[in-house]
Amino acid sequence: MKLHWSPRSPYVRKVMIVAYEAGLVDRIERMRSVAAMRKPNPAIMRDNPLSKIPTLVLDDGRVLFDSAVICEYLDSLHARTPLFPKSGQTRWDALRWHALGDGLLDALILWRNEREREPGQRLQDLMEAFELKTRAALAVLDRETQPLEAAPFGIGHIAIVCALGYLDFRFAGFDWRSGHQQIAAWFDKQSQRPSVQNTAPVDDQ
Template identity: 40%
Template sequence: MKILHGKLSPFVRKAMICAIEKGLENRVEIEPAAVGQGKINEDLLKLNPTGKIPTLITDDGDAIYDSLVICDYLDSVVAEPRFVPAEQRERTRALTMNAAADGLIVAGVLAMLEKGKPAERQWPEFEAAQWAKVEHCIGAIDKARAERGDKFDIGAAAALCALGWLDARAQHIDWRGRYAALATWADAHDSRDSVSRTRPPKS
């Protein structure tokens, strides 16, 4: 198997956490893929029409994309430990936590892209709306963390990737100061093998 990869992508990080948790890292080849706003990667687009990473190429040559779909596929390669829970109640909770984490990142990226435009082209209301989504997603992650305890699955991994993204790219969002229990939870997982090994390089 091969994962088209970017060191700074929190979505790639989630897929790699899954691979490590399932003991598959030695079966997954890492191939860097050039992506970014305004870039066209024709080779990637031939495999993944969204042009995004991560993209997983299976041993049969099939292309699988979206971090959730990749994690679900890896659960089919090695059944245990489950990364996407099988039991419906826990599955729904984990996937909802994953959705809040992914939504946080998407909204944060959109806000930063808007802020990066020339002043005359910026839409302040749009930027503010995206940061409001980020704030509510943090609250949702904290609520899910409190309800789900120490379970480590796609929900927890996605949350750690999203919070790590905030620490690296949006330090003005003082989530640690306002969510002490969430910060303690995140820090407690920081030394977990799959989390520490996928930590993005400091910019």
């Protein structure tokens, strides 16, 4: 399998954490691919018209995206504990946490894009909206730390780890831990998993 990959992308990181947890890393060939919102990348677009990463090209030429689909596909290829619970309440909990982590990431990416515009082209109310939603999401995560700890490590945990890791990577001045000690302690614990350590984001150029 070939993966349009970047060491900076938190969505790619989800896929790589799943690959480590599932013992599949050696089967994935990484292709360094740059997906910038303002610059469509023809090399990615040959496989995904939306020019987004991760995009996975299977050995038979079929293509899978987005990150959620790739993660679930990789989860179908191994016999360890599933990262997507098969059914019932544990599945809805995992998928809701996944959506919360991914939704937080979506807001953070747009917030960062806005912050990096020329000063006269920034929308103040939009940036304040992203900050408010980020703080609200952190408050929910802080309240839900106990159920997160009680649930088996899975796709919800992975998305949340990637979102909090992205806060450290791109919002170093934001101090997201302040006022959210429960989820901050949970994050520090998760950060010791090999799959999380091996995928820490890096600015490679």
